[in-house]
Amino acid sequence: MADATPADLISGATGDWETVIGLEVHAQVVSKSKLFSGAATAFGAEPNSQVSLVDAAMPGMLPVINAECIAQAVRTGLGLKAQINLESVFDRKNYFYPDLPQGYQISQFSRPIVGEGEVVVDLEDGGSVTVGIERLHLEQDAGKSLHDQHPDFSYVDLNRSGVALMEIVSKPDIRSADQAKAYVTKLRSILRYLGTCDGNMEQGSLRADVNVSVRKPRGELGTRCEIKNVNSIRTIGLAVDYEARRQIDIIEDGGAIHQETRLFDPDTGATRAMRSKEEARDYRYFPDPDLLPLVLTQDYVDDLAAHLPELPDRKHARFMADYSLAAYDADVLVADKEAADFFEAVAGGLDAKAAANWVINEVMGRINKEGMAFSDIPVSAEANKAILQMTADGTISGKIAKDVLDIAWKEGGDPRAIVEQRGLEQVSDSGEIEKVVDEIIAANPKQVEQVKGKPKTLGWFVGQVMQATGGKANPKSVNQILRKKLEL
Ligand code: ADP
Ligand code: MG
Numbered sequence: 001m002a003d004a005t006p007a008d009l010i011s012g013a014t015g016d017w018e019t020v021i022g023l024e025v026h027a028q029v030v031s032k033s034k035l036f037s038g039a040a041t042a043f044g045a046e047p048n049s050q051v052s053l054v055d056a057a058m059p060g061m062l063p064v065i066n067a068e069c070i071a072q073a074v075r076t077g078l079g080l081k082a083q084i085n086l087e088s089v090f091d092r093k094n095y096f097y098p099d100l101p102q103g104y105q106i107s108q109f110s111r112p113i114v115g116e117g118e119v120v121v122d123l124e125d126g127g128s129v130t131v132g133i134e135r136l137h138l139e140q141d142a143g144k145s146l147h148d149q150h151p152d153f154s155y156v157d158l159n160r161s162g163v164a165l166m167e168i169v170s171k172p173d174i175r176s177a178d179q180a181k182a183y184v185t186k187l188r189s190i191l192r193y194l195g196t197c198d199g200n201m202e203q204g205s206l207r208a209d210v211n212v213s214v215r216k217p218r219g220e221l222g223t224r225c226e227i228k229n230v231n232s233i234r235t236i237g238l239a240v241d242y243e244a245r246r247q248i249d250i251i252e253d254g255g256a257i258h259q260e261t262r263l264f265d266p267d268t269g270a271t272r273a274m275r276s277k278e279e280a281r282d283y284r285y286f287p288d289p290d291l292l293p294l295v296l297t298q299d300y301v302d303d304l305a306a307h308l309p310e311l312p313d314r315k316h317a318r319f320m321a322d323y324s325l326a327a328y329d330a331d332v333l334v335a336d337k338e339a340a341d342f343f344e345a346v347a348g349g350l351d352a353k354a355a356a357n358w359v360i361n362e363v364m365g366r367i368n369k370e371g372m373a374f375s376d377i378p379v380s381a382e383a384n385k386a387i388l389q390m391t392a393d394g395t396i397s398g399k400i401a402k403d404v405l406d407i408a409w410k411e412g413g414d415p416r417a418i419v420e421q422r423g424l425e426q427v428s429d430s431g432e433i434e435k436v437v438d439e440i441i442a443a444n445p446k447q448v449e450q451v452k453g454k455p456k457t458l459g460w461f462v463g464q465v466m467q468a469t470g471g472k473a474n475p476k477s478v479n480q481i482l483r484k485k486l487e488l
Contacts, residue, residue: 004175009217012248018217019244021180022134022172022224023236024209025187026165027197028141029072035140035164036063036106043203047146047157055162057101062290069164070294072196073113073138074304076166079194079311080133082117084301090138090291093283099143099156107167109285112137113294119170119190120313121183122331131183132171141165166197172211172221177240181233184208185335186312193311193337207231212243213257222247223257227264227271239264243271315340323352332360338374339364345381350388358388362405379408386415395419397426399471428474430481433465436473437481440464448486455488 009016034041037054054061077084089111092104114136122128143161147154168187174180188206191197199206208230213222225247227239242264247257259277264270287293310318312334319330319340333343333356342363347355363384367374384405391401396419404415404424419425427433440461441448451457458479465478482488 004217008176008179010214010244010248013252016217017214017244017248018219019176019240020172020213020215020221020224021174021176021240022211023170023174023180023183024211024226025168025170025184026207026209027076027168027191027199028205029069029138029164029166030196030198031066031068031072031164033066033068034162035066035069035138037066037162039162041163043200043205045159047155047159049159051158051161055101055158057103063106063288065291065294066164069138070113070296071304072164072194073136073166074296074301075194075308076168076191076196077114077117077136078301078305078308079190079196080114080117080119080136080168082133082136083115084296085111085113085115086296086298086301087111088113088137088294090288090294091285092288093139093285095281095283097142098154099145099158099161101143101158101161105140105142106288106291107139107285108137111293119183119186121179121186123182124178126327129173129175129179131173131179134169134171136166136168139165139167172213172224177237177244180210180240181237184233184236189312189335189337193309195309201232204231208236210236210239210243212240212247214244214247214251222251223259225257225260225262225271227262228274230264235264235266238266238269239271242269246271312337319343323347323356325352325356329353329356329360332364336374342374342377342381342384346385346388348385350385350392354392355388358384362402366405366409378412379405383408383415390415390419394428394474395425397471397473397475399466400424400426403471424472426474427469427472428477430477433469433473433477433481434485436465436468437461437478437485440468441485451486451488458482458486458488461486 004018009018031041033039034055037052039052039055040050042050054063074084088108090106091109093107094104096103112135117133119131119133120128121131141160141163143156143158145154145156149155170183174183188199192199197205201207210227210230211224212227213224215222225243227243230236230239250257261274262271263274265272316330316334319325319334320327333340339359343356343359346359367377387401387404390396391398396404404418407413407418408415447460451461461482462475462478465473
């Protein structure tokens with residue numbers, strides 16, 4: 001188990017405290033149909049339009065396991081370098097709630113499909129920590145109560161009832177809010193690479209229960225509180241920080257922490273008690289008699305393993321080795337699979353560092369600014385590659401390259417045609433540049449005087465020439481010609 005670095009410690013009246021965090025992440029499985037029924041799982045459908053008789057728990061209906069959900073859970077386990085359990089069991093978790101028509105949730109308790117694994121979490125300072133995975137189990141999602149549709153009644157939407165979730169439980173290996181955020185970010189990236197969860201937290205496809213305790217550095221584990229259903233990465237950080245400070249204050253005031261479930265209120269930035277351990281439900285787990293134990297063969301697991309896509313850590317290493325990228329550039333590109341794929345489609349045959357800079361600064365910069373998804377990008381990888389090729393072979397200047405991207409982004413069109421039609425080719429012809437240089441020298445005797453004593457002011461002349469040529473002059477030629485004419 002990792003120890004907190006001094007920077008992660010929180011100082012209290014009685015000295016430093018260490019935060020200990022373990023996360024239970026609920027990830028909705030990417031699958032066209034539900035865990036035990038053929039009903040669809042699309043987000044945002046009309047209420048109760050995706051409900052089979054099984055999901056509505058009509059008497060006599062029997063669950064039938066969806067093989068694709070099993071495959072997705074195994075793929076995820078493999079991606080988390082985890083033990084795959086060839087035999088696992090579905091249990092009934094019994095509780096009453098209006099959005100749970102069965103009166104129980106089918107889940108896995110003592111024998112989950114996936115056992116111990118690990119996630120290497122990249123931190124902002126360039127370091128990393130390894131967070132252990134305790135288990136991953138499959139379970140059904142519940143429906144949703146709607147309290148705002150009618151003055152006197154609550155409604156229930158069962159579209160989500162029976163949708164497959166993976167609950168991914170970490171060990172209490174996380175030591176700060178930043179680590180918790182980085183862990184969920186990395187886990188989400190792995191799930192997206194695997195195609196097993198879309199990771200969309202706004203739509204509830206990924207949500208976390210955050211367990212927090214505090215202790216004196218390296219001391220005994222403290223009593224934890226569990227903050228339920230935190231649904232954004234930013235909020236996970238806020239909830240951890242608030243909760244750690246709350247617990248420290250109680251202990252330092254002579255109080256004790258009692259294990260309880262809490263809720264984070266984004267409006268107040270505080271957590272508040274929901275139920276204590278004494279009020280905790282007894283779920284009376286028992287094996288679901290409608291389902292046989294789930295038995296997998298090693299061949300089945302090996303086949304899924306053989307077809308796993310390249311995951312972020314491997315891709316990161318390859319980007320550094322094959323393209324000689326700096327670790328930071330590789331981090332940025334690999335964090336988003338679409339960005340990584342885009343980079344590779346652009347980079348082939350070009351200077352990889354230049355391609356990485358272009359994709360990170362120009363392409364991702366514009367995408368982030370406009371808050372769009374990579375899949376909605378208006379200028380294809382091929383078109384971006386064409387712009388970089390024109391820059392590399394001197395057809396256009398670096399400045400014009402950005403203008404061409406702007407034009408293609410807003411108006412569409414093929415970059416080569418844009419350059420040709422608008423006459424944006426770089427002017428390397430020394431005759432033409434000399435003419436402009438001569439004019440500028442003649443018109444600015446004062447600056448000419450100045451540059452003799454202060455050669456650094458040459459940049460001003462370069463700027464003037466670039467302006468006069470609409471940014472099309474080759475900056476290298478401009479520099480050479482200016483130095484010659486100004487006798488520098
Ligand atoms: P439960 O069903 O009671 O929530 P789980 O075993 O499913 O229990 O999950 C417990 C979670 O709490 C795990 O993520 C684990 O890492 C975390 N955890 C356990 N002990 C502590 C502790 N002392 N401080 C913080 N987190 C803890
Ligand atoms: Mg739990």
